[in-house]
Amino acid sequence: MNESVANQKISEVAQNVAKLMRLVIVGHVDHGKSTLVGRLMSDTGSLPEGKLDFVRDICERQGKVFEFAFLLDALEEEQEQGITIDSSQIFFNTKKRHYVIIDAPGHKEFLKNMVTGAANAESALLLIDAYEGVQEQSRRHGYILKLLGLTQVAVVINKMDLIDYDAEKYYRIKAEYEKFLESLGVEAKQFIPVSAKLGVNIAQRSDEMPWYTGPTVLEMLDQFENMPPPDHLPFRLPLQDVYKFDANRVLAGRVESGRVKKGDKLVFSPSNKTGIVKNIEAWSVPNPPSEASAGESTGISLTEQIFVERGEIASLASEQGPIVSSTFDANLFWMGKRHLEKGRTFTLKLTTQEVPCEIIEFKKVIDASTLETVPDRDYIVKNDVGELTIKTRTPVVFDLFGSIPETGRFVLVDEFDVCGGGIITTYTPVAKEDKLKEEARYRDSNWIASNITPEERAYRNGHRPALILITGNAGVGKSRLACLLEEKIFKSNFQSYLLDGHNVRLGVGADIDNEEYFSSGEAVRRYGEVVKLFLDAGNVVISTSNVFNRQDHSDVRLLLEPNPIVEILVSDETTPTGKPDVVLSLEEAQKETEAVDKIIAELKAKKILTGHNYSI
Amino acid sequence: MNDGLYDSIIFNPAARQTTVLFGRWIFWIYISMEHLADLENQSVFILREAYKKFKNLAMLWSIGKDSTVMVWLARKAFLGHVPLPLVHIDTSYKIPAMIEYRDRVAKEWGLNLVVGQNKKALDEGMNHEKGRIVCCEALKTQGLQSAMEEHNYTGLILGIRRDEEGTRAKERYFSPRDKNFEWNFKDQPPELWDQFKTTFAEGTHIRIHPLLHWTELNIWEYILHEKIPIIDLYFSNKEGKRYRSLGCAPCTAPIESQASTVEEIVEELKNIDTAERSGRAQDQEDTYAMQKLRARGYM
Numbered sequence: 001m002n003e004s005v006a007n008q009k010i011s012e013v014a015q016n017v018a019k020l021m022r023l024v025i026v027g028h029v030d031h032g033k034s035t036l037v038g039r040l041m042s043d044t045g046s047l048p049e050g051k052l053d054f055v056r057d058i059c060e061r062q063g064k065v066f067e068f069a070f071l072l073d074a075l076e077e078e079q080e081q082g083i084t085i086d087s088s089q090i091f092f093n094t095k096k097r098h099y100v101i102i103d104a105p106g107h108k109e110f111l112k113n114m115v116t117g118a119a120n121a122e123s124a125l126l127l128i129d130a131y132e133g134v135q136e137q138s139r140r141h142g143y144i145l146k147l148l149g150l151t152q153v154a155v156v157i158n159k160m161d162l163i164d165y166d167a168e169k170y171y172r173i174k175a176e177y178e179k180f181l182e183s184l185g186v187e188a189k190q191f192i193p194v195s196a197k198l199g200v201n202i203a204q205r206s207d208e209m210p211w212y213t214g215p216t217v218l219e220m221l222d223q224f225e226n227m228p229p230p231d232h233l234p235f236r237l238p239l240q241d242v243y244k245f246d247a248n249r250v251l252a253g254r255v256e257s258g259r260v261k262k263g264d265k266l267v268f269s270p271s272n273k274t275g276i277v278k279n280i281e282a283w284s285v286p287n288p289p290s291e292a293s294a295g296e297s298t299g300i301s302l303t304e305q306i307f308v309e310r311g312e313i314a315s316l317a318s319e320q321g322p323i324v325s326s327t328f329d330a331n332l333f334w335m336g337k338r339h340l341e342k343g344r345t346f347t348l349k350l351t352t353q354e355v356p357c358e359i360i361e362f363k364k365v366i367d368a369s370t371l372e373t374v375p376d377r378d379y380i381v382k383n384d385v386g387e388l389t390i391k392t393r394t395p396v397v398f399d400l401f402g403s404i405p406e407t408g409r410f411v412l413v414d415e416f417d418v419c420g421g422g423i424i425t426t427y428t429p430v431a432k433e434d435k436l437k438e439e440a441r442y443r444d445s446n447w448i449a450s451n452i453t454p455e456e457r458a459y460r461n462g463h464r465p466a467l468i469l470i471t472g473n474a475g476v477g478k479s480r481l482a483c484l485l486e487e488k489i490f491k492s493n494f495q496s497y498l499l500d501g502h503n504v505r506l507g508v509g510a511d512i513d514n515e516e517y518f519s520s521g522e523a524v525r526r527y528g529e530v531v532k533l534f535l536d537a538g539n540v541v542i543s544t545s546n547v548f549n550r551q552d553h554s555d556v557r558l559l560l561e562p563n564p565i566v567e568i569l570v571s572d573e574t575t576p577t578g579k580p581d582v583v584l585s586l587e588e589a590q591k592e593t594e595a596v597d598k599i600i601a602e603l604k605a606k607k608i609l610t611g612h613n614y615s616i
Numbered sequence: 617m618n619d620g621l622y623d624s625i626i627f628n629p630a631a632r633q634t635t636v637l638f639g640r641w642i643f644w645i646y647i648s649m650e651h652l653a654d655l656e657n658q659s660v661f662i663l664r665e666a667y668k669k670f671k672n673l674a675m676l677w678s679i680g681k682d683s684t685v686m687v688w689l690a691r692k693a694f695l696g697h698v699p700l701p702l703v704h705i706d707t708s709y710k711i712p713a714m715i716e717y718r719d720r721v722a723k724e725w726g727l728n729l730v731v732g733q734n735k736k737a738l739d740e741g742m743n744h745e746k747g748r749i750v751c752c753e754a755l756k757t758q759g760l761q762s763a764m765e766e767h768n769y770t771g772l773i774l775g776i777r778r779d780e781e782g783t784r785a786k787e788r789y790f791s792p793r794d795k796n797f798e799w800n801f802k803d804q805p806p807e808l809w810d811q812f813k814t815t816f817a818e819g820t821h822i823r824i825h826p827l828l829h830w831t832e833l834n835i836w837e838y839i840l841h842e843k844i845p846i847i848d849l850y851f852s853n854k855e856g857k858r859y860r861s862l863g864c865a866p867c868t869a870p871i872e873s874q875a876s877t878v879e880e881i882v883e884e885l886k887n888i889d890t891a892e893r894s895g896r897a898q899d900q901e902d903t904y905a906m907q908k909l910r911a912r913g914y915m
Contacts, residue, residue, distance in 0.1 A: 020651060090785070090889055091779060091831065112805070112806035113804070113806075114807070115806050115808055116806045116807045116808060118790075119807070119808030119809055120807075120808070148808075190766065239663045240661070240665065240668060241664055241667070241668045243694065243695065245694060245695065245696075245697045245699065250695060252693075254657065254661050254761060281695055282692075282695070283691055283692055283694075283695045283696040284691065284692065284842070286694070295654065295657055296653075297656075297657045297658075297660035297661045297664070297693070299695060310668060335806060347815075351812045406809075409809050410811075411808065411811040413815065415815075416813070416815045416816055416817055417813070418805055418806050418807075418808075418811060418813060421806075421808050421809070446826055500645075
């Protein structure tokens, strides 16, 4: 049994040797981040030969007391200011594995650097000065780690030497910060009392704090786990580019989640185009790959060439597809000099998509230094965070951050600069428009097709399916005209059907009371879906629109796309609203036979009534 | 105990591990080159972003191991093609073998090679005796600047790495330079979730660093894994010396080493504790030599 345990241990080490753990160290300015990093390097023997002496020498020349922090401050300017400007990357090793630490600075001005460091890390140490206690940046950085999705966090209470290793003071800070993290829904893996300056509880324990029995910082680090690539999630491949260097057309991109193999059927969003994977393309590999999984920058060729561009996201037809919408809710942090506010246009960058967007609602604006909600504010200032609703000019493709993080996060660009980062928390199609598009999209992509194609039906019927909508004020004779039109078309041996919205309400809408039926949008939706069935059966559907307004008309259009809708307006107005295909004056509408002929002529001109045995 | 060779083998591609059960023994076999695949995937992603987002882009090829690996990665990214011009800044003081190697590889790989040189400074007799920093600035920085102006390049891909020296550790993957070529290291764009700065005010140009996250050891492990042909100067010669970093002949010194193959270099680097650029004289000119050079446009 012992042997087996021993073998497991050895194998764990073997696993981690090759892997690099990306670690970020965050916290308030002057709480000792650079000192901790310097100490970690020195105590693990990771400093290049002579580096310690080199820095000691500079300190002596500049008349300063040596500090471990100076090991990091390679830039002249930084040493003058005594703060670390940017997240530099430093490598060190424990017996278990390699680490790269990103020394994220704590000065408020440099939040964007902290974000850069932390966004690229898998685990974090958050430092709090035992003497100063929880400060502004302690909270802000905590919140941002949460927003970035970093869950492997240990809190290091530093400078214990300054409070005489007082257990009571330590527990007070721990309780305060624990409570704060709890309000965020974050659980710290561990709290560790240390003195980075003196090397207490970093690599070695010492006698000063017998009351602390937990791991040292290095022991804690070795307990963090490398994040496996998310290849168990549904497949997502945002297109970066399409290459045509030779006869082969290759779709290039990085698999963000899931896996794909030869022969898989792909669906591209938002275009809804589909294709079959012919090959996974690669150059100079011993064996041509037959599949690609999360994290791989790959290339895909399809059995048939289709026109798709950068920005589309490929998913598998057999798996849950992404969401396509132009509105969604997000949690966001803001680093811009100008405020994030309504009425301005920003560029949203999500995977390889780039679209103009604006903020349509601020649900909650939070002061990140206290985590208190700022009441009645509809803008976000630099370094603060908020919950908001974003509307994009054209629909974007995404997943919720909670289901696939890689396709559920975005940045906002103000003019030329990346100024904000956010995660998509919820998608409730607020706009009715989005809801209907989503419905139509889902319905069309899951529709069980019959053996008879729409073209075959059109050939047999002598016409394409279409909806003819007769509009105009009440009492202008729309219903009579509709009845006559149906009859005339039917007698020409075509499949016409008069569908009144009232008839749909009687049966299909019988489960909802009258008021709700019309106010909830169900009247339009159910009518649209019934028309859709008739159109799928190949009919020319004729309706009047006494119960629908102009907005309802465009909703019906959304549900019926790409079928043609022909609008016949009966009106004397010289400038009619909307875009009717035929306008009949009241006088013309009263001459019914001529009016019907005029409509039929229009349907022929539009190649809807084509005549029998006409191949389209 | 089972009479077979093993009880079961479970391959778990997500964790990149194979579990072998043998009686009450458990063995896990790991694919050790996995970290190189991660590095390669990230670099290929960056090269593809750069190629898509910028017109008039060029790649700086110093003939050294890093930028040669970068050219190789471009061939990975673009499936055997290198659809970008490769710029080499020839100071005229380069070690002669470098020029021979450059022309041979460019021909073999079908590269579009563009050679830049600050002829004016050379005519006026510029050399390292006038001061190493002055010389580097004239022949490299200004040589590069005029090559970029001549060919109208608005972006440059360079093979620098964070672990080379302190100022490079502070770099971004997509790093803007103003019209005077200057680097404002105090106000750099944030980079998160692989969203890079790709829009700029007029006159700015961009430097792209696809190898930023690689280490010197990674580079050699990758050369070994991919069998990339690297210039002989890196391998130990008859006198027991090899170059660890390549530059101009007067300012670059070889190190004592018996490593004469890629395998031996990989082994040597695992146990070395001197800095990679310790043989590069300009770095040691003064405490902040590289910061000064790089803020003004040096690679």
